[in-house]
Amino acid sequence: MNKKTVNHRSLSIIAGISYLIIFFSAVFANFFVIASIQNEPLVTLQENQLMVRLGIMAFLLTVVFDVVVAWALQKLYHDHVLSSLSTYFRLMHAAIMGVSVYAIVECLSLSSEVEIIKHIDTFNTIWLIGLFFFGFHLILLGQILKRPLLISIFLIIAGCMYIIDTGAHFLLSDYKKYSSIFILLVAIPSVIGEMALAIWLLAKKDRIK
Template sequence: MKSMRTANHNMQQKAAVFSGVALLVMTVAALFAQGYVHSSLVIDGDAITTLKNIQASQVLFRLEVLGWLIIVITDLIVSWGFYLFLKPFHHGYALLAGWVRFLYTAILAIGVSHLATANSIVQKSVLDMSPDNLPQQAMHSITAFEAIWSFGLIIFGIHLIAVGFVAMGTKKIPKVISILVVLSGFSYSFLHFMYNFLPQLESFTGLLELILMAPMVIGELGFGIWLLVKGRKVTMD
């Protein structure tokens, strides 16, 4: 019994480390892929300029696709790691959180496949293959990625809420971390529900997103840093 408890504790410690590292890697990849490349190359509503931007920065666009693939892989690690770390606190919610994040990751992967399609379209445009409608084709694939990812973030928010509820149910995890994770989850789900189902309020939603950006980022990232610094030392005694 003692050896089994020790093995479970070691697994929980490893899960904390792997999850924390994966979250940090994911954050860097997201800042590069979405925060830098995507926001600088893609111009909303302007397919021709967007295609020209990508044509002029093909390597950068491919690196964005690679960045999203890294995010998908690290998301899978976090899904499994969160489940293993949280399972001793509340098995049911931990399992729910893990599966919900896995579902989000699957949706994200589908979205990223559309970016890969856009990259193929750009290659055709360089070879001057059917150039007339290629800007629209590329933009269609890019907007498909954005729409699928945005819908997935509603589910991602539910995952964070489940994680936060598990965290609030134990004294091992600081309450401020738990509250920030829950707030982050509600923010993701609410904002992207607005984007997807109330598009007429896009301006208001965009303003609200700027206000909530800090807690959205700090929530999960803060939990990841806590996992690396303190979580790996948690005991169930």
């Protein structure tokens, strides 16, 4: 095993672990913290402020490791013509996510439910815009990977769904009527594709070509 192969293996492990950190951090921050604030704004911020602060840190962790994943994947596939473009889209996504977290920080000093929900809506809108660019990253990543074919297909589908979902938010005045359908269309391919990619990166032993 030569030095270059070892380097590729190290980058694969870094990308895989970073993906898992992103996944679990985002699940905690979105489905526990944000969901709690939306259901009980004042109670959450007054009685569970530590959880909210941990949620903020969890979101920041997703931003940090998003950059790490972008870097690792660019190094792994630097020879591919689409690699740099894919990296730029992911970095745009990370930057927008980082900005969106400020809206949650502002909630810590608010005492009005209306204002809190307004800030959370602002966070969700900015986050949604970030996912639009993330969708292009996934489509390009699916083209770059090529194999395993099934993972590439799920990544491309997930990317398309992110773009379609963001567009639907802004184009459909009655989006809420179809929100549960869109959530499933985004969640299923993205969870399968990205988790499968993380596991594949961690399990793969030979050099990625």
